[in-house]
Amino acid sequence: MSRTVSIPAEPGPLTLEAGKTALVVIDMQRDFLLPGGFGESLGNDVDQLLKVVPPLAALIAAARAAGMLVIHTREGHEPDLSDCPPAKLNRGAPSKRIGDPGRYGRILIRGEYGHDIVDELAPIDGEVVIDKPGKGAFYATPLQDVLDEHGITSLLVTGVTTEVCVHTTTREANDRGYECLVVSDCVGSYFPEFQRVGLEMIKAQGGIFGWVADTSVVIPALQQLTVTAA
Numbered sequence: 001m002s003r004t005v006s007i008p009a010e011p012g013p014l015t016l017e018a019g020k021t022a023l024v025v026i027d028m029q030r031d032f033l034l035p036g037g038f039g040e041s042l043g044n045d046v047d048q049l050l051k052v053v054p055p056l057a058a059l060i061a062a063a064r065a066a067g068m069l070v071i072h073t074r075e076g077h078e079p080d081l082s083d084c085p086p087a088k089l090n091r092g093a094p095s096k097r098i099g100d101p102g103r104y105g106r107i108l109i110r111g112e113y114g115h116d117i118v119d120e121l122a123p124i125d126g127e128v129v130i131d132k133p134g135k136g137a138f139y140a141t142p143l144q145d146v147l148d149e150h151g152i153t154s155l156l157v158t159g160v161t162t163e164v165c166v167h168t169t170t171r172e173a174n175d176r177g178y179e180c181l182v183v184s185d186c187v188g189s190y191f192p193e194f195q196r197v198g199l200e201m202i203k204a205q206g207g208i209f210g211w212v213a214d215t216s217v218v219i220p221a222l223q224q225l226t227v228t229a230a
């Protein structure tokens with residue numbers, strides 16, 4: 001076991017340090033992933049997101065085994081929608097808005113079945129769950145404080161959707177000084193072309209706001225890393 005590991009990422013290797021790296025799992029919620037949920041009701045192909053679940057489950061298991069901080073996020077709002085700006089509420093299909101009844105309860109409302117994380121990736125005791133009203137995980141949340149408390153400087157970023165909440169969170173984190181490695185087979189978009197271009201954008205221009213690698217290299221790296229090593 002070692003305190004640091006070099007990941008063969010793109011556009012170049014990234015060194016991660018035990019105890020300073022957290023896994024962030026963004027919005028793997030039933031409303032986005034499940035057949036019949038909010039995402040599918042907007043005409044999206046949820047299979048594009050569901051295929052992320054097996055590699056992400058394996059990555060979460062590796063992070064837990066390494067003793068790494070695991071943080072889950074959920075996009076959603078208070079039942080009275082007081083934290084949902086009109087500019088967000090009033091767009092989209094008029095019959096499918098945040099707060100409306102959906103197959104899995106009121107759409108993207110905290111406490112509803114659809115708002116919670118899919119069973120396969122459910123947080124375990126001690127893991128941090130951040131409820132966020134926006135696309136980015138830093139906006140109007142305690143995420144920065146949580147990372148500061150744990151001395152985190154690097155993030156493994158995963159979840160959905162690649163071009164929306166994953167991108168926004170990675171950009172927010174990059175601007176705050178975190179090194180972000182986006183795990184390519186653990187992020188998903190309803191749109192294959194957005195998935196491809198979204199990943200290209202992160203690592204372009206020498207890694208303009210992050211690094212990209214898949215689980216075939218990230219999981220073995222985590223297996224070499226332990227937060228308890230001297």
Ligand code: C5J
Pocket residue numbers: 026027075135160161162164165166
């Ligand atoms: C979206 C997200 N796409 N988690 N949310 O509205 O990316």
